[in-house]
Amino acid sequence: MADTLTASALTLKDIARQAGVSLATVDRVLHNRPGVRPDTVRRVREAIERNAFQPHVAAAELARGRARRFAFVMPSGPNPFMQQIEAYLGEMSAWLAARRLGVETIATDVFDPSVLAASLTALADDYDGVAVVALDHPRVRAAIDDLVDAGTKVVTLVSDVPSSRRHHYVGIDNIAAGRTAGALVGRLAGGRSGKVAIVAGSQGLRDHAERIFGFNQVMAAEFPGLSVLPVLEGRDEDERSGQLLTRLLGRHVDIVGLYNVGAGTQGVAKALSDRASSDAGRDKVVFVGHDVTALTRRLLLQGVMDAAISQNPGHEARAAVRVLLALARGEPILREQEKIRIDIVMRDNLP
Amino acid sequence: MADTLTASALTLKDIARQAGVSLATVDRVLHNRPGVRPDTVRRVREAIERNAFQPHVAAAELARGRARRFAFVMPSGPNPFMQQIEAYLGEMSAWLAARRLGVETIATDVFDPSVLAASLTALADDYDGVAVVALDHPRVRAAIDDLVDAGTKVVTLVSDVPSSRRHHYVGIDNIAAGRTAGALVGRLAGGRSGKVAIVAGSQGLRDHAERIFGFNQVMAAEFPGLSVLPVLEGRDEDERSGQLLTRLLGRHVDIVGLYNVGAGTQGVAKALSDRASSDAGRDKVVFVGHDVTALTRRLLLQGVMDAAISQNPGHEARAAVRVLLALARGEPILREQEKIRIDIVMRDNLP
DNA sequence: CTCAAAATGAGTTGCGTACCTCAAAACACC
DNA sequence: GGTGTTTTGAGGTACGCAACTCATTTTGAG
Secondary structure (H helix, E strand, O other), X not given: OEEEEOOOOOOHXXXXXXXXXXXXXXXXXXXXXXXXXXXXXXXXXXXXXXXXXXXOHHHHHHHHOOOEEEEEEEEOOOOHHHHHHHHHHXXXXXXXHHOOEEEEEEEEOOOOHHHHHHXXXXXXXXXXXXXXXXXXXXXXXXXXXXXXXXXXXEEEEOOOOOOOOXXXXXXXXXXHHHHHHHHHHHHHOOOOOEEEEXXXXXXXXXXXXXXXXXXXXXXXXXXXXXXXXXXXXXXXXXXXXXXXXXXXXXXXXXXXXXXXXXXOHHHXXXXXXXXXXXXXXXXXXXEEEEXXXXXXXXXXXXXXXXXXXXXXXXXXXXXXXXXXXXXXHOOOOOHHHHOOOOEEEOHHHOO | OEEEEOOOOOOHHHHHHHHOOXXXXXXXXXXXXXXXXXXXXXXXXXXXXXXXXXXXXXXXXXXXXXXXXXXXXXXOOOOHHHHHXXXXXXXXXXXXXXXXXXXXXXXXXXXXXHHHHHHHHOOOOOOOEEEEOOOOOXXXXXXXXXXXXXXXXXXXXXXXXXXXXXXXXXXXXXXXXXXXXXXXXXXXXXXXOEEEEEXXXXXXXXXXXXXXXXXXXXHHHHOOOEEEOOOEEOOOOHHHHHHHHHHHHHHOOOEEEEEEOOOOHHHHHHXXXXXXXXXXXXXXXXXXXXXXXXXXXXHHHHOOOOEEEEOOHHHHHHHHHHHHHHHHHOOOOOHHHHOOOOEEEOHHHOO
């Protein structure tokens, strides 16, 4: 009736006794310090395995004395998503303080590879771990690899550099996010046929390109009645996005769906509502976008927007900290916990 | 350019010095032990506030010596959702062991108030915290309150007892979940009009009743073209659910949507596919259900099911442990982190 | 003013690990 | 067999706090 998990009350002393060595030797093995015969190492390792020994994390943390420092390297400039991440880090401050963790956010031009790479390189000696919103560029990759070689733990945040040796990526699969957006636009259009517009920041951004790729995949395969128009590049700016979309809506009377890949949501929404008021007879355009912000929340409630694909920024911030901490401590990572889900947010499940 | 969070390197000794008292007095104040004049308490508290002092959790944990024990009281019998929760607790075993946390799952007939209440009462002295899948019944509420009075931390899991004095509820808002299901059925039906069926375990279960309530709310308010049929009570059994639904589908040719509130998914899916093959000409019935299991995953991929409303069982298990731990330590709870979201899972964002 | 009770100071011990030193033992090599 | 090197043991200190004891001071009631 009762099923028990865990109970390791063993200490290093017990392991030492079982392996027939002294505490000092166990310590040497545990921290890969030199001066232990291979055979002895094996004996100690076996004793550890046999008892499923887990160092007491509290004792270890207390003994090392030195506080750990993590850096979050994020885009400068006003980006609501990044601001949310910063805000959630702030909410963790008591949690962080109780563990003597120092977290600093460092604003940088993440779109300039040289600047970003230089920022990263400068961190090597001062931080135990770095979370970075990374541009996928050879120079950035090299900087990340250098950090890893220096013993710093590195996590990519939101945007990955898969070819680097970063320890972990905290973010979503953007192709799957695009596919999800496609399925939503298609299904919510409810059998109508017509054209579908895409507004993106730039197709040069890896995450945007991947989302568009996934979106087109689904549209082509499953919604033959819908044809996708060429991508509008709004540079994540409200005005530009709005103007481009207004022009497009004027040229095509049969647009039934819209996928807004990045920011610029304000402009996109304006363009849509302008059209709606100029011609009240037409069916509403299905509008799917990304991220839950104050604006998208309002648009969802008003019914202007039909769904938002979201990656929970709070979860990302906390996951990044937890992963860095686990890496620094040599603890295993709870993969399932740290995996960022693709959330579909509609009016009734707004968080 | 760099924004720093946290850095409290103060210790109790510093607080004692600032307050002009000894370590012992600070300790008395911190742990609400008697024998300190109110005025002195105030001085100490002020020093703590002023410095935003946070006890070092590692040191505190180490010093108290005693390991903490938590109990998870869950339904006996084969319930895939509960099995998933248990599985995720198992995956945490290394994490738990490193913190000297003992977690035990206790199977009980949670549907019998007396049995459940007795199970709970028996736990008071042995556990520091209890997570319970609770039936909302006066006797259960009393048992929970007794536990709380005895100093045990109590968290309700999946199903809440709002009138009790439990410290926290880990689970979703089932009314909002039902609303979300309603919006999905309505929107995915794409303007068709007709009837909508509901299959539930029992309307006596609080969570099922709340979901149905939310579902009906949305249907009535927003989809006048859809009329909801009386609820079928399948008792979460495959066969019964399937039979009831088959009969209903036979009586009403114009059913366009189906909401499966609880389990019995296998039977529901069978009834749907039987109808589909017997009359290929008809439009597919929009099928929305709950939870991501091996079965619902397959149905989503096959297109039989259109969406699943899900509460991440892994998240619930971990959140329950974290909340109990924070409560036991007297740490603040990260509300945002522990809040369980209502996930909409469709084919392309399957986790 | 006296005496008991309350409040406080001073101190100790121990938690389990990291990190360090120094000496002793085991070993390899010539 | 002696040398130098590698490996190991023994032990200590420190980390910040919980929990405790005991002596001393302060307080309030009579």
